[in-house]
Amino acid sequence: MTHAMVKGIVATAVGFSMAGAVAQATELSVWAWDPNFNVAIMNEAGERYTAMHSDVTVKVEDTAKDSLEQKLHTSLASGMTKTLPDIVLIEDYNAQKYLQAYPGAFAAMEKVVDYSSFAPYKVDVMTIGDSVYGIPFDTGVTGMYYRTDILADAGFTAEDLQDITWERFIEIGKVVKEKTGKEMLGNDPNDPGLIRVMMQSAGSWYFDKDGNVDIKNNAALKESLELIRDMTKSGIARPTMGWSEWVGTVNSGQVASITTGVWITGSVKSNPDQSGLWAVAPTPRLTVEGATQTSNLGGSSWYVLNSSENKDAAIAFLNEIYTQDKEFYQKILVDRGAVGSYLGAGEGAAYQTEDAFFAGQKVYSDFSDWTAQIPKVNYGMYTYEADAALSAQLPALLQGTDVDTVLERIEQQLKNQIQ
């Protein structure tokens, strides 16, 4: 055998083995729905992971949220899981619906993932019995964004807004309206978002811990409805229709505050003329038992499909980036305004930055602290059905129907629908 022949054989063998290595590379597929938010963030996560593990790449498929759910339902219901991705994004309000309706469809991860590093309310959403499914992603931790200049004109300082009840909020609103002519908040009478914020801040929901409908005798919900009614009656709430008008009241300076999830930050900051005029205070509280000053609106999490051939690789990927990589959380906060529910993230530089738009307040550091304290509730399987029943009764409430009657009707309508 000549030297050249040996060389050739070795070269061929090396070539084959390299080809083998390439063939073994894993591509993780992911479904998510917002190209500027969760899709972009998952791509970032994938790039970071591939940089450390060159054999794994991540491919994100951008599908509208409703469409994604439709596809997921069809595949899981028919048991034909071949075309499902390895990882899928599910909204927290809907998580229990999937976990309970399709037992065994999603991979339990409590043996691998350290869930104590996430906000507890978020872990609760994905827990059934002793099993925990999914990796918590973004949070909708709430705060009260307010215009310091408008409130100063009405004679209020930052101190006056730190630790208030919603009743006090309404009183302040009346003074603001009287002295400045501006409303305290914009409110879409068809959107129960603020009611959900109030309810969860007291550790309550449309469903109790066991998932039973809890509306008729729900003290937190009752107080929330009374507050919404009083806000509308007293004229401190500017009625809006739809998302853009609601955000518009803030950007155009028509209202003095907006209380909602942290994801609104980008929209609040979109009018540079208002730079330095905003501040964020904790969410006002209810007066019922268990009331706190933290709540949540929206948010979603990543789930791994049990049917996936790359299940272990998918879990390893999520576990390494989402539960350990603090730098990743700084990057997605700066680039995309995403606040993760990973508690370690708050120590990072991006969270500690003083924001000139909020007159130097470290808003993200505050939000990160609040995230850890959000009360746990059971979103149950039918949050959207409950929302629809509530929305249908809101006009009656605002026209003066007694709150107990309204609650009774909501419970009845919801029960009719889900039974």
Place this chain on the structure above:
Amino acid sequence: MNKHKFSRLALYVFLSISAFVSLFPFYWMLVSSTNSTADINSGKLSFGSSLMENLTKLNTQVDLGLVFYNTSKIAILSTVFTLIISSMAGYGFEVYKSRNRDKVYNALLLTMMIPFAALMIPLFTMMAKANLLDTHFAVMLPTIASVFIVFYFRQCTKVFPKELIDAARVDGVKEWRIFVFVYWPVMRSTYAAAFIIVFMTSWNAFLWPLIVLQSAELKTINLVLSSLSSAYFPDFGVIMVGTVVATIPTLAVFFAMQKQFVAGMTGSVK
């Protein structure tokens, strides 16, 4: 006289309102495609100057060429196959007499009552078992035997002069040649009308393609538009330009065949 004038006036008012109601969304779509998202949000109703900007953005976010290729391929192929299969069925039901013909036909018509939601999961399972998921073929297959088009062709065949068939038979023409060389030319406008109906349905199809297509490279224009609009902060300008672009082909098909369409609807055989 006065009464006559008044009712005429009322008619015009009614028609104007109807015209406004049906045309306004279309007008708004066109206007919005030339405005930025901020302008659209503030309710601007006049044409703006952001058309090119929106188009450029759309073009960077979406591979328009590929998406149009996918959509056209599915729409044209399924239209052609639907017309062939369903017109044969409609023709057969009317021309060939048998004892059970109407029972079968009625059973077919009854299937129109079953909503698609009920068929979706069994169909999906079938496609999965046949290994067809994530192919364009799976999108087209269930639409090809369209009961509505079978019904439409049978109704139109009722006025088709059967003497033509008899004459051809006397001359010894084979059955399939009668269908192709006698029936087809006479029924041209029926085919045109059916073409428009099937093409539009196929072009605008959403739910079924959504469920069976997974790969981004196979997606149709409607699927792409829907994912554009699902962002937490949707770019309405880009979505509207996309919608305009997606509407153009169906408009073109409709206007190109409008005459035949009207003729087909009012009875094709003169």
